Amino acid sequence: MAMMVDGCDRPREEAHRMRAMASSGASLGLGVEFSMVRGGDGVGPRSCPVQLDLLPLRPSSQSNSNSQATAPSVPSSTSYRGLAWQALVGSTTNSGSGNDDGEVTTYASGGRGGSPRGGIDVNQIPSTDGEEEEEAAVSSPSSIGMKRGREKSGQEFEVERERNTTCEMSSRGGSDDEDEGTTRKKLRLSKEQSALLEESFKEHSTLNPKQKNALAKQLGLRPRQVEVWFQNRRARTKLKQTEVDCELLKRCCDSLKEENRRLQKELLELRAIKVAPPCVISHDYYMPLPAATLTMCPSCERVATVDNRSLTFAKPGFSHLSQSSAAC
DNA sequence: TTTCACATACCAATTACCTCA
DNA sequence: TCTGAGGTAATTGGTATGTGA
Known part of the structure; x- marks a missing residue:
């Protein structure tokens, strides 16, 4: 050893000492990143x-x-x-x-x-x-x-x-x-x-x-x-x-991913509704298709509007589902 | 008032010793 | 007895800040 x-x-x-003199006042920003997360030296207020x-x-x-920079100073x-x-x-x-x-x-x-x-x-x-x-x-x-x-x-x-x-x-x-x-x-x-x-x-x-x-x-x-x-x-x-x-952020990230997925799905559904021909009851009243008419491919999770005759997907190229969802 | 040199304190990264499985 | 891993005391290099000239 x-x-x-x-x-x-x-x-x-x-x-x-010379280096310290030379570099005095020149901040590398090290620790600042940390400070943003941890509140300076870890003892200051944190979000x-x-x-x-x-x-x-x-x-x-x-x-x-560090602590002075991020936390209110207490008289000694x-x-x-x-x-x-x-x-x-x-x-x-x-x-x-x-x-x-x-x-x-x-x-x-x-x-x-x-x-x-x-x-x-x-x-x-x-x-x-x-x-x-x-x-x-x-x-x-x-x-x-x-x-x-x-x-x-x-x-x-x-x-x-x-x-x-x-x-x-x-x-x-x-x-x-x-x-x-x-x-x-x-x-x-x-x-x-x-x-x-x-x-x-x-x-x-x-x-x-x-x-x-x-x-x-x-x-x-x-x-x-x-x-x-x-x-x-x-x-x-x-x-x-x-x-x-770190653990908390991981969980937060996972949660956000899930939320994002869910919102994307919802967006597609809404777009599908918009694309689908509305049911015209009168001149000024449109009744959208009920959500129950929306179908999702179980494998690719894409949404399709359904009428009695055929399957119409919100995006082109999804006609494969008209055959069978298993085809995905 | 500003600048400079210095002192002090702290931190991050690293080293190296020590214990234990 | 040896060995590798993990914990941690200690070292090193760097930055920020306060103070006096």
């Missing part, structure tokens, strides 16, 4: 009659461009109204200890590219420091890379990496000595962690930095891990909702 290469990706990070109850009532009002002061969240955020001070720079160690060695492939303990409870909380709250690895990559010297990067590699990889129950920092260890969340994350997600599908840090502390994870979990969770939710939408 191909192993991802660890290392400092600052050139790539720089390139990404689809069927929606899974997979998301919290309201996303937090961060600088989420009122966004986090769940009691659980208030308790969670409020509990920041009495949970955990030490430094919250797990995120720093994750990305410091090159920002986005300086991923934890180097073998940090993904299940390791990060040491936290309350004063560093806000800084650790920075979620975007690219941002961290850009920011810290400029601020830290190479030696600092090395120190942090060294600290990372000493962490135990509990997901495999062993050290990563043999991996030499080239493998990506995968966190396995405990049931309790998953439950709490789910609970939090039900309250809010997005997190602000404080919530993220509080949750990370409570879970013994790094803020980045919490953020990634929420991102993936949102993606899963969206996927599920898309599947539901």
Whole structure:
């Protein structure tokens, strides 16, 4: 299996930054299509009659461009109204200890590219420091890379990496000595962690930095891990909702096809009636042939008007029915 | 007021690890 | 023991938006 290469990706990070700059403001329209169907990030108002109850009532009002674009913005002061969240955020001070720079160690060695492939303990409870909380709250690895990559010297990067590699990889129950920092260890969340994350997600599908840090502390994870979990969770939710939408559209399509067929048939019948010689009762009163006189070929489903003498089809070329409908 | 550089947050797509049948 | 599938944490590249100079 191909192993991802660890290392400092600052050139790539720089390139990404340049690209981001260059492309800033140029919308590809990606997601717009989705937004039309799903209401932006999946949490906004949607016109689809069927929606899974997979998301919290309201996303937090961060600088989420998509949700802001499609849903009415809620003041951030009122966004986090769940009691659980208030308790969670409020509990920041009495949970955990030490430094919250797990995120720093994750990305410091090159920002986005300086991923934890180097073998940090993904299940390791990060040491936290309350004063560093806000800084650790920075979620975007690219941002961290850009920011810290400029601020830290190479030696600092090395120190942090060294600290990372000493962490135990509990997901495999062993050290990563043999991996030499080239493998990506995968966190396995405990049931309790998953439950709490789910609970939090039900309250809010997005997190602000404080919530993220509080949750990370409570879970013994790094803020980045919490953020990634929420991102993936949102993606899963969206996927599920898309599947539901797709199924609904299929059914809707089938229904419309059937309706269309029925209307076509009805149209033919009406045309047939129009073509058929009306029964003249008086000068100003025409009595159309009764519907009972209409006949349909059972195989081709075309309608014919019938009189006592012969079969007259609404369209030419249907005379075959005059012989036998079985001829179709 | 407009423009630019930067920071931040989010998403889609993908990768890769891990578990399980 | 091996293997493929599925779930999912993590990575990567991209976009949108806010802010300060």
